[in-house]
Amino acid sequence: MIGGSLVFVVVVVWVVVTWVANLPPTVQAQTNGGTASVTFQTVASFGHAPHPDWVSYLVKNKQGDWVHSTIVQVPAHSLVKFTILNYDGASGLRNPLWAQPRGTVGGIETVNGIPRRVINPADASHTFAIPDLNVSVALPGVRPLAANQCSVTPCTMKQAHNTITFEVRTGKPGHYRWQCFVPCAAGFINGFGGPMQTVGWMDGYLNVV
Amino acid sequence: MAQGDSSINPQRIIIVWLVLSVIADLAIIFLLGPHMPPGSASAQADEQRKTNIVLAVVLAPIAIAVWTYFAMALTSFRQRGEFRDGPPIQGDSRLQGYWIVGTLLIVLCLAAYGTYALYATTSSAAGSGGGQGPTLISAAPANALQVQVISQQWAFTFRYPQYGDVETTQLAVQSNRTVVFHVTSIDVIHSFWAYDLGIKVDGVPGVDNVADTTPNHPGTFTIRCAELCGVWHGEMHSTGLVLTKGGFASWIAQQRRQAQPVLKHLPPFRSVYYPDPTERAG
Numbered sequence: 252m253i254g255g256s257l258v259f260v261v262v263v264v265w266v267v268v269t270w271v272a273n274l275p276p277t278v279q280a281q282t283n284g285g286t287a288s289v290t291f292q293t294v295a296s297f298g299h300a301p302h303p304d305w306v307s308y309l310v311k312n313k314q315g316d317w318v319h320s321t322i323v324q325v326p327a328h329s330l331v332k333f334t335i336l337n338y339d340g341a342s343g344l345r346n347p348l349w350a351q352p353r354g355t356v357g358g359i360e361t362v363n364g365i366p367r368r369v370i371n372p373a374d375a376s377h378t379f380a381i382p383d384l385n386v387s388v389a390l391p392g393v394r395p396l397a398a399n400q401c402s403v404t405p406c407t408m409k410q411a412h413n414t415i416t417f418e419v420r421t422g423k424p425g426h427y428r429w430q431c432f433v434p435c436a437a438g439f440i441n442g443f444g445g446p447m448q449t450v451g452w453m454d455g456y457l458n459v460v
Numbered sequence: 461m462a463q464g465d466s467s468i469n470p471q472r473i474i475i476v477w478l479v480l481s482v483i484a485d486l487a488i489i490f491l492l493g494p495h496m497p498p499g500s501a502s503a504q505a506d507e508q509r510k511t512n513i514v515l516a517v518v519l520a521p522i523a524i525a526v527w528t529y530f531a532m533a534l535t536s537f538r539q540r541g542e543f544r545d546g547p548p549i550q551g552d553s554r555l556q557g558y559w560i561v562g563t564l565l566i567v568l569c570l571a572a573y574g575t576y577a578l579y580a581t582t583s584s585a586a587g588s589g590g591g592q593g594p595t596l597i598s599a600a601p602a603n604a605l606q607v608q609v610i611s612q613q614w615a616f617t618f619r620y621p622q623y624g625d626v627e628t629t630q631l632a633v634q635s636n637r638t639v640v641f642h643v644t645s646i647d648v649i650h651s652f653w654a655y656d657l658g659i660k661v662d663g664v665p666g667v668d669n670v671a672d673t674t675p676n677h678p679g680t681f682t683i684r685c686a687e688l689c690g691v692w693h694g695e696m697h698s699t700g701l702v703l704t705k706g707g708f709a710s711w712i713a714q715q716r717r718q719a720q721p722v723l724k725h726l727p728p729f730r731s732v733y734y735p736d737p738t739e740r741a742g
Contacts, residue, residue: 345646346610348617348627349598351722355647371720382615382695428521428695430614443613443647448691 269369275451278310280331287325288332292317292412293377295339296379298403305446306339306377306453308315310403317405321455327424330356333388335415336408337378338401343435347372349368349432352404354386356418363389363414378432381457383425387432388417421459430454477528481521481679485738489496489514498658501672501681502673505658511577518570522731573664594668594731604638606652610733611643611663614692616683625729626716631683632701634708651687654700658684668731675702700732 280287290311297307297319309317310382325331344350350372353413376392387443392411393400406412431453434443446452493513494710500506549555608619610627619627631654634637643652650663653674661671675681685696703711716723727733 297695346617347610347725347727348629348722351719353629365531369725380615382629382698387629429691430692433611433616442688447613454692 254277257455263420266440271429274322275455276318277322277324278312278318278320280323280325281313282329283332286330288334289323289325290334290336291379291428292336292404293339294301294404294406296402302446302452307404307451308350308453308455318453321429321451321453322458323455324458324460325421327459328422329421329455331419331421332416333379333419335388335390336377336406336412337376337390337392337415338394338410338412340395340400341374343373344372344389344432346430347382348386348396349378350375350389351379351389351416354381354419354430355388355458360388360415360417361376363395365408375433377453379426383427383430384419384422384457386429388415389413415451423459425459427459428454447453473528473532477521477525480524480528480555482638484520484524485517487590488513489518492516497655499656500659500676501582501656501679502675504673505656506676506728508658512572515570517567522566523585538598546558564677580740590696594670596670596672600638600640600672604640605634606640607703607729609641609643609652609661609663610730611645611652611689612647613690614696616652616685616696616698619729620715621729623712624716624723625726626712626719626723626728628715628719629698630715631698632703632708632711634673634705635678635702637705638672638674640670642731643671646733649687650685650689650696653684653686654681654704655684656681657700662687664731666732678702702722729735 280289282288292309292311293307294309295306296304307319308321309319310321310323312318351369352358352367357366359368360365360370362370370389370391372389374391375389377390378387379390380387393411393413399410401407401410403411431447432448447454450456467584496509496512496516498508499506500509512649523629531649560692576698606621609620609631610617610619615629616631617629618631619625641654641661643663644667645663645665647665649659649665652663653660656679657673657675659671659673661669677704679704683698683700685693687693699710728732
């Protein structure tokens with residue numbers, strides 16, 4: 252009886268520890284002097300196990316390969332240039348406040364090369380937000396009838412997408428979580444679920460070192 | 461107590477308990493009291509702090525009585541020699557009477573004080589509706605600052621209907637001016653907890669829960685979500701500002717300028733927001 256209980260406790264602890272420690276890899280930003288660059292792609296469906304239909308972010312590593320991770324390391328006290336290739340369609344912002352870029356250099360984002368101080372909230376498919384740094388950028392989605400849409404990652408530049416860029420100045424070192432504010436899984440009134448609550452999919456960390 | 465054991469004097473226990481209780485209560489009132497949570501940043505917080513002091517002053521002697529008896533039992537009541545049972549308590553009507561009357565008095569006094577404190581912190585004298593509904597228990601002053609708190613996974617945003625419906629990611633209020641918080645949610649249940657101001661209000665989808673408070677002086681206060689609302693619940697926090705009248709006027713003007721691009725996209729001000737059906741499921 253005691254032996255059985257002990258085995259049960261050990262198994263439970265092992266499962267919990269394994270689950271907690273099972274974070275995706277940390278991807279380092281490309282650095283050049285005092286600046287760094289991070290490139291994400293955002294997709295409507297990952298296209299692979301274990302959750303082929305989950306919406307997700309991917310990040311490009313220094314070798315130029317796409318990595319299924321949302322943990323990024325950037326240098327402190329530097330300018331970080333973000334590029335997000337958004338392959339997902341629009342679902343709209345639940346709170347239109349997030350349609351205005353915040354915390355970026357100049358208070359702007361560029362959408363396919365055009366500087367924007369706000370986007371139409373109905374056009375957004377996701378946001379990239381770091382609440383503790385007061386950073387939030389909305390990502391306009393591709394048109395519903397756009398040709399050559401991507402459904403399996405990694406998506407390529409030939410497939411329908413919008414390119415969003417913005418710059419953020421990092422401060423002191425820290426471990427900042429980021430998230431998407433669009434309810435792109437589950438939703439009212441049950442709240443975020445699945446990929447929205449799972450690091451490596453629609454939220455992650457910005458490690459400023 | 462062992463029968464016939466003359467070394468144990470009940471008066472000794474009472475004297476020790478009395479001395480320790482007086483010391484503890486004085487320490488609570490004069491040393492701990494000024495630093496007890498949630499502080500004195502608002503009239504509501506101050507009332508809650510006083511309530512915590514009263515409860516601690518009442519409860520400390522009870523705890524000390526238990527500990528004193530326990531210590532005496534360990535040191536003086538140790539069984540030595542032949543075991544003999546103590547005198548029976550059953551049938552001792554005087555002891556039972558003391559016990560019933562004593563505990564009854566403590567509970568009734570706490571109930572009376574609790575009722576008073578609840579009224580004091582929910583009346584216009586000390587401000588604050590309790591946040592359990594759309595109306596305050598008593599009316600706030602006409603010049604009160606109205607702030608809508610919009611909760612969502614995992615951040616609070618704040619809307620100021622008296623200032624062009626501007627919505628901000630930072631909360632700022634004005635010192636010595638009553639602020640009325642209208643708390644709602646656009647997804648799951650949250651709880652807006654402005655800890656230092658003594659305000660905690662549930663943010664419920666489709667519900668406008670109202671509470672008011674009057675900050676005493678400029679400074680900062682901690683904002684946290686106090687309702688488990690998902691994986692990032694623990695990260696749903698920020699720092700609010702209490703500004704002077706002039707400081708608040710400058711701050712709100714700056715917020716309106718910065719929010720100019722998005723103002724036309726914000727929905728008309730309402731007490732609650734139901735997401736468009738196409739945006740509910742994502």
